[in-house]
Amino acid sequence: MEVYDFAIIGAGVVGCATARRLALAGAKVIVLEKGRDILSGASKANSAILHTGFDAPPGSLELACVQEGHAEYLALRESMHLPVLKTGAMVVAWTDDEAKRLPALESQAHENDVMDAVLIEAKEVRKREPHLSNDVRGALWVPREYVIDPWSPFLAYALQVQAMGGRFLFETEARDGVFDGQTWAIETNAGTFFAKGIVNCAGLYGDLVEERFLGSVSFRIQPRKGQFVVFDKAASALLSAIILPVPNDRTKGIVLCRTIFGNVLVGPTAEEQPDRAIATVDEGEMVKLISRAEAMLPALRGMPVTAIYAGLRPATEQKYYRIRHDKQRSWLTVGGIRSTGLTASLGLANHAAALLLGEHDNPTPREPVPKMANLAEHVARDWQTPGYGEIVCHCELVTRREIDNALSGALPPRDLSGLKRRTRCTMGRCQGFNCLGRLAELTKERLPYPPGTPL
Known part of the structure; x- marks a missing residue:
């Protein structure tokens, strides 16, 4: 009977990062993914922005994980050949009411130790981004918000896990489990697997997995659909920075930015739906997105649309990350990870390792470190x-x-x-x-x- 130290349920951005972190600490890990590949669930439609945490709730776990993840990503990305498009971001006020809210956002950024976030006047915004609409009323400039490859980092993490003896199984759904006080017996459609501990990174199915294994649930997933429009590569000449909206309590809002692949992206929408598996594209919402993008960047009018797509985010009834650590049953749930999950994944992985292995675990770098093929447009192809x-x-x-x-x-x-x-x-x-x-x-x-x- 082969017994793993940890079974990670879910191979999204958090699952891949967590598997890597535990493997770096010397743990023997297995990753069980119900889809066909890594990032086959909510993670495949991430917006690929490396956040600073300037607008995260002060003192929150999200803030800590985002900032730790941001720093670690920039530290490891050269060794893995992962590209970064250093765009910076502007939180743009389009109305006088939004402009009045910018000073509070700057104060929050400084409270979150993003000290290089500064207010700039409308004249300066238009100087930096001459193609933006004249409706601009001012902006908060956040220079260390970047665009990255949305997929290659997590393939790199998974490859590193495999190189250290870890295992990935696909089309393998974790259906039930029994803990005997020392070991979990995990029942799947592909057989029974054994592990000393479980990390639930199941994303859109995180609450269901928790209920199946623990008999109770600490949160409920409320799927939130986000639709995106991708404009032709010619549009990338019209924009330099990530253009962010003034956020509200429910969503970060519609973002306009370049992609690492040389296009311009607008989205996501924020639509509640009961279906956890299928995210359909709605023509009416696409028209609204295109109209909103053209209002922000008028030169987009007439620009061809290359692609449209939709993804689902594992929202819950609470805005914050949902962490449940049951030490007695060697169980950890990492749930409710929404729009900041790409950046926070490395920080969340460190948080998971601290809970499972102890605060003083400091793994040393282990070879081999995979070198990824470049997919970015601004680097040699x-x-x-x-x-x-x-x-x-x-x-x-x-x-x-x-x-x-x-x-x-x-x-x-x-x-x-x-x-x-x-x-x-x-x-x-x-x-x-x-x-x-x-x-x-x-x-x-x-x-x-x-x-x-x-x-």
Whole structure:
């Protein structure tokens, strides 16, 4: 009977980061994911912004984890070849009422130790971002908010876990468990697995997993849908900084920013829905998003839209992170992680390790550290190095070599969505219309779920 030190349920951003942190401490970990791949749930539709925590609740766990995660990401990203687009962010006031709220937001930022956040007048905003609407009334400038790759960091963490002896199982749903005082017997559709402790990082299903295993639940997930619009790459010349709204108690609001892939993104919406699995795109909301983006950045009018998509966030009845540590049963729930989860993931992983292993656990760096292939538009791409074979996806300039490397990697994709997140294929203007045939040839018998397989 193989017994793991920890079973992590869920391979989203928090699950991958937590698995890495525990493995770095010497723990033997197994990650159980009900989807086909890492980041196959809520995490796949993250907005890829590295936050400073300037607007997080002062003194909160969220603030601590965001700031620790921000610092750790910047410290490790060069060793893993992870790109950062140093944009900075402006919290823009579009009305006089919003402008009156900016000084309080600056005070909150300073209270949160983001001392480089400063108010700038409308004239300065327009000087820095000349294409923004003349409706600008002023802004809070936050220079250390950046755009990053939304997927590659977590693939890097997962690869590092595997290199240290950890294991990832996909299409493996944790259905029930029994704790005998020392070990959990975890029942799944793929058999029974044993672990001394469990970390529940199940995202949209975190409350259900907790209820199945512990017989009670400390929170309830209330899925919140966010829809996005991606504009053509030509739009990236119109914008430098991340444009943030003045936030409210319910949501951070609509963001307008460049992406690491060279496009411009607007979103997300914030729509409550009961369905935890399917996030549909609504034409009416798309029209509103485009209209809002054009109102903020008038030069977007007439700019082609490359893609539209929707994702779900694991919101709960409370705004703060939902942590439940049952030491007697060697259980930890890390739930209710919403829009700051990408940045906070490394901080949350450290918090989890402190609870499970002790405050004084300080792991030393362990090799090998994976070196990721670059997907960012502002850094040299694979097609610029001879010997790439052929351009498979012409919209995104994805090479045959990139496709082959992804398919033969230590944690290969299992469907087209996973290949897309590893290479950018089908992300461009034609959305796969011109390259799907060639991709089908190249991936034949190499993807468990060939292109065209329903999700």
